[in-house]
Amino acid sequence: MTTKKKTQEKKTLEYPVRDMSGKKIDTITLDSKVFDGAVNMALVHQVVTMYQANKRSGTASTKTRAEVSGGGKKPWRQKGTGRARTGSIRNPIWRHGGIIFGPKPRDFSFTMPQKMRRGALKSSLNEKFLSDSLIVINQIKFEKPKTKLFFAFLKAQGLVENESALVVMDKLDDNTKKSSRNIPKLFIRDVSSLNALDVLHSRKLLIEQSSLKTLMKVLQ
Numbered sequence: 001m002t003t004k005k006k007t008q009e010k011k012t013l014e015y016p017v018r019d020m021s022g023k024k025i026d027t028i029t030l031d032s033k034v035f036d037g038a039v040n041m042a043l044v045h046q047v048v049t050m051y052q053a054n055k056r057s058g059t060a061s062t063k064t065r066a067e068v069s070g071g072g073k074k075p076w077r078q079k080g081t082g083r084a085r086t087g088s089i090r091n092p093i094w095r096h097g098g099i100i101f102g103p104k105p106r107d108f109s110f111t112m113p114q115k116m117r118r119g120a121l122k123s124s125l126n127e128k129f130l131s132d133s134l135i136v137i138n139q140i141k142f143e144k145p146k147t148k149l150f151f152a153f154l155k156a157q158g159l160v161e162n163e164s165a166l167v168v169m170d171k172l173d174d175n176t177k178k179s180s181r182n183i184p185k186l187f188i189r190d191v192s193s194l195n196a197l198d199v200l201h202s203r204k205l206l207i208e209q210s211s212l213k214t215l216m217k218v219l220q
Contacts, residue, residue, distance in 0.1 A: 017136045017209050022156035028136055028209055030129075031216040037130060039123045044196055047112060047120035051197040056108040065090050065098030120196035122219045128205045135206045140169055145178035154186075159204055166202035168194055168211050191215060 013030040065071065071090030078085050092100045128134040135157050142149055159165055164185040169176065172190050180188050189198050191211040199205060207215075 015134075015136060017138050018157065019138055020140065020153050020156065022158065025138060026209075028212065031220050033220040034122055034216045035126060035129050037126060039127050039130070040119060041123075043116060044120045044123050044200070047117055047195075048197050048200065050110060050112050051195060054109040058106045058108050060103040061105050062099040062102030064100075064102070065092060068096070068098050070096075117195065118219055121194065121199065121215075124196040124199035125205075125215070125219075128199060133204050135204060136209055136212055137206055138209050140167065140176065140206075140208055141173075142175040142179050145175045147179055147182050150176075150179040150183060150186075154183075157204075157206060163204060164202040165204040165206060166198055168205065168207040170208060170211050170214070 013032055013035060014027045015030050016024045017026040017028050019025050065088065068090045071088035074087055075089050076083065076086075086094075088094075088097075090097045092098050125134070137157075140153075142153075154165065162185055164187075166187045166189060167176075167180070168189050168191055170191055172188060176188065180186050185202070187198065187202060191207075191214050194215070
């Protein structure tokens, strides 16, 4: 697999950390082994294909000539009628007949090595970093479940209306879940279940400082 590298314009790996009001309060040192500016598009494509295939239900089904109702009796005698011979009114070339080589329930899922999945996640994080779509928050916490508070939080981080965003936290609490569930194009994930598809699915990535440190420790 070939690795395509984008030019890394950032001269330092010191990245700003904001509070929930959008104010810069600290910095975090990004691990150069993780945020190295490399985006392996071929690997990302393979891994994203796996995640999408694993979501497929595979329940599409059609009936063959053996499964459709009717067709037990030969429509007419074999010879002497001047018509084409046939043995069943449910053969595939007849209306209401069976389906040839139609879909049947199947399992589309497959697995890939953990090293490849982590490599794709690393590439997706680099893509967000290089495009200035990564926002690090010191802590995300809401005192009460209120959608208005979550809207204000997103606006303070510079997100425009209806812009897709992924929020990554160490642990999802009820207040955060209830405050965000009515906001369109917003996705909430805990850091332990994060994958490359989640990161690439949204335009902005908002991640808690502690969650980013966990990711850097796992991906280095």
